Amino acid sequence: MLYFEIKKFLGSKSLNNKRFILFLENLFEKSIYNFTKEDLEKLKKYIEKYIDLFKSKPPDYPIEYLTKKTYFFGYKFFINENVLIPRRETENLVEEAIKVFQKNFHAFKKLNVLDLCCGSGCIGISFYNYIKNKIKYKGNIKLFFSDISLKALKITKLNLKFHKMDAFLTLQDKLKAFKSCKFHLILSNPPYIETNSPFISKEVKYEPQIALFASLDFLKTLSKEVFYRLKENGVYIFECAPYQIRSLKSFLNSLYKKVEIYFDYNQLPRGFICYK
Numbered sequence: 139m140l141y142f143e144i145k146k147f148l149g150s151k152s153l154n155n156k157r158f159i160l161f162l163e164n165l166f167e168k169s170i171y172n173f174t175k176e177d178l179e180k181l182k183k184y185i186e187k188y189i190d191l192f193k194s195k196p197p198d199y200p201i202e203y204l205t206k207k208t209y210f211f212g213y214k215f216f217i218n219e220n221v222l223i224p225r226r227e228t229e230n231l232v233e234e235a236i237k238v239f240q241k242n243f244h245a246f247k248k249l250n251v252l253d254l255c256c257g258s259g260c261i262g263i264s265f266y267n268y269i270k271n272k273i274k275y276k277g278n279i280k281l282f283f284s285d286i287s288l289k290a291l292k293i294t295k296l297n298l299k300f301h302k303m304d305a306f307l308t309l310q311d312k313l314k315a316f317k318s319c320k321f322h323l324i325l326s327n328p329p330y331i332e333t334n335s336p337f338i339s340k341e342v343k344y345e346p347q348i349a350l351f352a353s354l355d356f357l358k359t360l361s362k363e364v365f366y367r368l369k370e371n372g373v374y375i376f377e378c379a380p381y382q383i384r385s386l387k388s389f390l391n392s393l394y395k396k397v398e399i400y401f402d403y404n405q406l407p408r409g410f411i412c413y414k
């Protein structure tokens with residue numbers, strides 16, 4: 139019933155209703171079918187408040203940037219235009235990290251973990267949340283986040299506060315600032331789209347260029363810098379594009395003891411697990 143009332147109300151507002159409903163659902167964090175009578179008054183106020191912003195943006199502008207939040211690995215994250223909107227395939231990286239943790243590190247009393255090129259911090263925060271709250275790991279995890287963008291690190295900080303976590307944040311290019319610190323696990327979704335790639339999708343056009351574009355050489359340099367910042371038997375897990383797998387594999391094999399490829403939800407090769 140309420141749904142029809144809302145539809146009627148929106149009908150008089152001359153906008154893309156389907157998109158606006160999606161926007162409202164994301165804002166309220168529930169399906170429009172589950173809106174209660176109490177929500178309605180709030181909803182009308184929200185609509186008055188957000189309608190101009192909504193109309194001022196192009197029809198393909200990401201809803202997540204409008205509501206400034208999204209979900210990743212079942213957890214809520216705040217975002218804005220200074221960070222990448224976390225992707226589904228990056229959830230596969232977190233799954234791999236959890237598997238590696240269970241196989242290699244669960245008996246460790248202390249663990250240093252770095253989310254490199256952290257953006258919103260979604261990888262490190264999800265990993266930590268999962269192993270502390272779902273697996274109930276009792277050891278001590280020192281969590282590090284680093285990014286070249288100060289604006290991105292501000293969002294990481296906001297998300298850490300929201301998830302009630304403590305961590306070390308470092309503003310740096312790749313791993314340049316870490317001189318002595320070494321890690322058991324380094325997780326990264328670095329920028330990896332090559333500017334001449336035929337696979338650049340339209341959805342990236344509102345996202346920060348620095349979060350998206352990099353050369354294959356950048357990925358190689360990063361893998362090398364990571365190697366020297368890993369402890370003995372440390373593990374580096376990173377995401378790349380499926381078409382980069384072949385070119386990276388032999389390079390990684392020349393550096394690491396063992397290199398495995400992992401796959402995403404679409405069964406596409408999506409990244410590497412590299413063992414030092």
Ligand SMILES: C[S@@+](CC[C@H](N)C(=O)[O-])C[C@H]1O[C@@H](n2cnc3c(N)ncnc32)[C@H](O)[C@@H]1O
Nearest residue numbers: 224255256257285286287311312327328329349
């Ligand atoms: C693809 S985004 C990933 C963000 C987040 N980890 C995620 O998965 O949603 C890549 C991030 O790398 C950062 N970045 C780009 N170049 C970098 C560099 N040279 N050193 C460190 N971070 C860099 C960007 O600022 C951006 O936040």
